[in-house]
Amino acid sequence: xRESTIMKIHYGTALGAVVLVAVHILFRITMMxxxxxxxxxxxxxxxxxxxxxxxxxxxxxxxSVHGFNGLRVILLELKQGRSYEKAVTYGCVAxxxxxxxxxxxxxxxxxxxxT
Amino acid sequence: xxxxxxxxxxQSSTEISSQKTITLKIAKYNPDHDxxxxxxxxxxxxxxxxxxxxxxxxxxxxxxxSVAVRYSCRQASCGSCGMKINGRPRLACFTKIxxxxxxVVTVEPMNNYPIVRDLVVDMxxxxxxxxxxxPYVVRDDSEITTDTKEFAxxxxxxxxxxxxxxxxxxGLCNSAxxxxxxxxxxxxxxxxxxxxxxxxxxxxxxxxxxxxxIDESHGIWRCxxxxxxxxxxxxxxxxxxxxxxxxxxxxxxKK
Numbered sequence: 001x002r003e004s005t006i007m008k009i010h011y012g013t014a015l016g017a018v019v020l021v022a023v024h025i026l027f028r029i030t031m032m033x034x035x036x037x038x039x040x041x042x043x044x045x046x047x048x049x050x051x052x053x054x055x056x057x058x059x060x061x062x063x064s065v066h067g068f069n070g071l072r073v074i075l076l077e078l079k080q081g082r083s084y085e086k087a088v089t090y091g092c093v094a095x096x097x098x099x100x101x102x103x104x105x106x107x108x109x110x111x112x113x114x115t
Numbered sequence: 116x117x118x119x120x121x122x123x124x125x126q127s128s129t130e131i132s133s134q135k136t137i138t139l140k141i142a143k144y145n146p147d148h149d150x151x152x153x154x155x156x157x158x159x160x161x162x163x164x165x166x167x168x169x170x171x172x173x174x175x176x177x178x179x180x181s182v183a184v185r186y187s188c189r190q191a192s193c194g195s196c197g198m199k200i201n202g203r204p205r206l207a208c209f210t211k212i213x214x215x216x217x218x219v220v221t222v223e224p225m226n227n228y229p230i231v232r233d234l235v236v237d238m239x240x241x242x243x244x245x246x247x248x249x250p251y252v253v254r255d256d257s258e259i260t261t262d263t264k265e266f267a268x269x270x271x272x273x274x275x276x277x278x279x280x281x282x283x284x285x286g287l288c289n290s291a292x293x294x295x296x297x298x299x300x301x302x303x304x305x306x307x308x309x310x311x312x313x314x315x316x317x318x319x320x321x322x323x324x325x326x327x328x329i330d331e332s333h334g335i336w337r338c339x340x341x342x343x344x345x346x347x348x349x350x351x352x353x354x355x356x357x358x359x360x361x362x363x364x365x366x367x368x369k370k
Binding site for chain 2: 002003004007008011073076077078080085
């Protein structure tokens with residue numbers, strides 16, 4: 001993939017994450033008292049409300065993609081070399097996929113009431 | 116004849132007329148023998164108009180002729196005498212001692228380049244990256260082809276890139292660049308600014324090729340936009356802005 005395409009994704013995921021995290025926080029503040037919204041049953045209720053669970057899943061994907069690409073960029077600047085760069089790129093993609101898979105599993109299990 | 120000699124002698128050294136002196140600390144390092152750089156201090160007389168290069172050459176002439184320094188035009192045109200003066204990359208021939216406002220002037224080789232000896236650095240990578248950008252107008256026709264007229268430009272078209280055409284390849288921008296300090300494969304602000312110079316030239320047809328060259332993992336996207344490259348440029352080129360404008364082409368904001 002071309003670096004400009006990767007960076008378009010990087011900027012796009014950052015913008016998307018900012019918007020959705022803002023929506024997420026607004027929900028916490030506006031629906032009820034903030035402290036109350038963090039109570040166990042209320043948190044579970046979020047996951048059981050499918051549109052909200054989908055939004056959390058999207059936030060997870062956006063932040064994972066953006067964060068791990070950021071980490072890849074930092075690591076590429078720290079040290080250079082063909083094999084090192086390949087390891088960093090594939091390592092970051094694997095870690096990103098792992099995090100998305102684990103997070104999705106949590107969201108899915110909670111929304112299905114498997115807690 | 117004797118009068119001419121007298122004038123020449125008086126001009127050759129500032130010692131005769133000057134009362135003021137500074138301590139000039141010169142970094143001495145020979146990679147073949149030394150493990151690290153050591154500073155040698157010299158007391159040098161100076162006048163209001165004495166440049167750092169003049170002071171270094173004074174030391175070289177009278178006190179230590181082993182000092183290695185590269186210079187040529189002495190008028191900020193050739194870009195040979197780039198070095199770190201009191202911690203900041205500058206041209207030695209363009210920096211007057213009187214304007215540094217310091218009793219101690221420290222001169223070191225530029226950062227981010229391999230040191231050849233003392234104040235002389237290897238500019239090989241800068242030139243290689245500069246050449247990579249195809250620093251010439253790319254066209255199928257030429258001004259000498261039949262039926263082709265002069266490649267005329269309007270003042271507005273010239274304005275698009277003329278600032279970037281002032282680059283003298285002194286390498287001060289690369290020396291000040293924080294990304295170059297860590298990423299040895301980074302193209303550098305000099306090369307990227309040159310890429311913009313030709314991309315923005317309406318006569319040029321090599322935009323796509325150049326954009327492809329800079330759009331790689333150690334290319335334009337690694338710039339952190341610190342802006343130090345633009346701050347140290349002695350010719351007023353603004354590489355940081357050139358890089359951002361190039362990003363506009365790659366992100367589709369500019370055509």
